[in-house]
Amino acid sequence: MxxxxxxxxxxxxxxxxxxxxxxxxxxxxxxxxxxxxxxxxxxxxxxxxxxxxxxxxxxxxxxRPSGPEGDAQYVALPRPFIFNVPGASRDRLVQIKVQLLVRGSNNKTLAMRHIPLIEASLLTAFSSANADELVTTTGKDALKNKALSDLQQALLEVAGSVVVEEVLFTSFVMQ
Missing domain, CATH: 1.20.5 (Single alpha-helices involved in coiled-coils or other helix-helix interfaces)
Incomplete structure (x- = not known):
């Protein structure tokens, strides 16, 4: 068993x-x-x-276009903008670091190719500001909008299209 x-x-x-x-x-x-x-x-x-x-x-x-041509990409400008702005009581020194929002790799390539034009256009827009206006948030927003419109107009003349969708301040220092 x-x-x-x-x-x-x-x-x-x-x-x-x-x-x-x-x-x-x-x-x-x-x-x-x-x-x-x-x-x-x-x-x-x-x-x-x-x-x-x-x-x-x-x-x-x-x-907005979707897909690979519509992807948001950022172009960091190589140098910060340092410039003087006049004020009511005294002149001030401003330093702004900028990144550009572009859509698609083609626009990113165009923006990288035209960095000197972009820097010149932004510096012109920035240097036309007033220190008393830059103290407020609305003044900074107005400066950003003016810089964007000037930049888009300059790139439209050279590249034939609106390359940059938005100008972003990544650092803003005023002394």
Whole structure:
């Protein structure tokens, strides 16, 4: 009878091994199914988000291109702008570090190619400011908007298109 008992134990171990193998296969299949679900459904939800953004932009009248040509890229200018501005009580020294927001790699290449023109245009706009205006946030915003419009006009004449979407001050120091 001992031989019969050993056979039953051996069959029990084989059955346990089969159950473990089936459980592992089931878990792997479940993980793959969940991963495939999120992969494919994630792409659909991303398309839906893009469609919502495009409809919002179209409703606002400012449709922006999407895809690789519409990616926001930043061009950091190599040197900070240091200049004097007159004020009511005294002149002040201003240092501004600037980055440019462009859309797409083509515009980034154009901006990098025309760095001297960009620097000259921005320095002209910055040096026309008044120290009393630059103390306030509205004065800084007005300076940023003036610099952007002057820069876009200069690049439109040379490059034939509006290359820069926004001028960003990354550092603004006035003494």
């Amino acid at each position: 001992a031989a019969d008992g050993d056979l039953k134990l051996g069959e029990g171990k084989r059955g346990l091994k089969k159950i473990i193998v089936l459980a592992v296969v089931g878990v792997v299949a479940l993980v793959l199914a969940v991963g495939a679900y999120f992969y494919f459904m994630g792409a659909n939800s991303q398309d839906a988000t893009t469609n919502v953004e495009n409809s919002v932009n179209n409703a606002e009248g400012g449709a």
